[in-house]
Amino acid sequence: MVIKVFIVDDHYMVIEGIRSLLQNEKSIEWMGHAMNAASCMAFLQQQQPDVILMDINLPDMSGIDLCKEVKMKYPSIHIIGLSSFNQQSFIQKMLDNGASGYLLKNATREELVYAIETVIEGEIFLSDEVELTVQKNEDSKIPIITRREMEVLLLIADGLTNNEIAIKLFISTTTVDTHRKNLLAKFEVKNTASLIRMAAQIQLIPYIKPKN
Amino acid sequence: MVIKVFIVDDHYMVIEGIRSLLQNEKSIEWMGHAMNAASCMAFLQQQQPDVILMDINLPDMSGIDLCKEVKMKYPSIHIIGLSSFNQQSFIQKMLDNGASGYLLKNATREELVYAIETVIEGEIFLSDEVELTVQKNEDSKIPIITRREMEVLLLIADGLTNNEIAIKLFISTTTVDTHRKNLLAKFEVKNTASLIRMAAQIQLIPYIKPKN
């Protein structure tokens, strides 16, 4: 049985690299690629692969969210997260959202093929290095914040004060203050500067600054 | 005349992708790859390519430094910086260190080939999107801050208060406050959150957080 593989990545060179690596694998069928979340979803309406290799950074949506959406509509598709970085927080989120594995972009052909074969069996695959990190970082800080906290965080990053945020979210200023306190506690920092820095570094804050 | 190309990148998939993209180009000869700065330098002792495609992120040394080193010893080699991100600060540093071009990893085969051909002619090549960024940022706000303001900015990002910064720099708290005010003015923001966000986004703040 041939495993049908599809890839979602906005880097042409990575797509080409994976295609090239899988070219001579007789057990794997290359279904094509998408360079963003929207065209991925469009493709899936026509055909369903067995495995999707999915970059965590996409131009229109994070791979983490796309993963969730795909698994919601097509639970039988196995998703392998793909990224350059060995970041536990992303890996965890991908897995939480239904991904079956996580592969670093410096993986070899053998790893790639093995990953695909593993997730098809219903098992979880993680890159060697990733597993190490997961272990190492287990005890360290990967703040898990709630949806509301995330909203507040983004508005803080946009430069709004507690009062302005309260008005925008139709809640009391004291509530905003509580969310803010919880954010500081979860990130284990003592002020806004460190909070925003950390959040920016773990890519919680979108790069393009929305006006006002 | 055949252009000899070598690549330095720690992502196997990217190496493979570029190799695959250049495979059928008769005017280009693939010399091989290195996955870190050390083996790149070792390779160059044996053979010299005409063009090196060099990732800015390498495990043992930044591409920016490696670029400088290579150009020092082998001035005739043309270097094209390679990265996933469209970050003006890196691009500028690569060019300052002697690189002849900058290519994003989502470049097409045509762009890649054109880039190689362009730098061989002694010209500078920049990805379309990169040029846009350079242009866009030209007239827009790239705040020019002084050395002292930079020091203060980094300490703010580290979570220090004005008072703590004052102690660390052996200056008065009011001076720190003045620097801070100037930073806010130069960045055209009204609070620390926005300041740190912007600074992080234009890569003014180092990624690895130094302890304390």
Next chain:
DNA sequence: TATAAAATCCTGTTTTTAGGGGATTGTTTT
């Protein structure tokens, strides 16, 4: 050597955040 720019310091006031306590109402999850 003017002149500009950078770095230093000051006195105020107002606004915002941080830190310490709570508490209530829903909604998941076990």
Next chain:
DNA sequence: AAAACAATCCCCTAAAAACAGGATTTTATA
């Protein structure tokens, strides 16, 4: 059904940052 979590709200105090308006000295640079 109980426990845990999320979201909401409150009080109070202290610390920090933002805003306004200065000034002096040192260091580049035209």
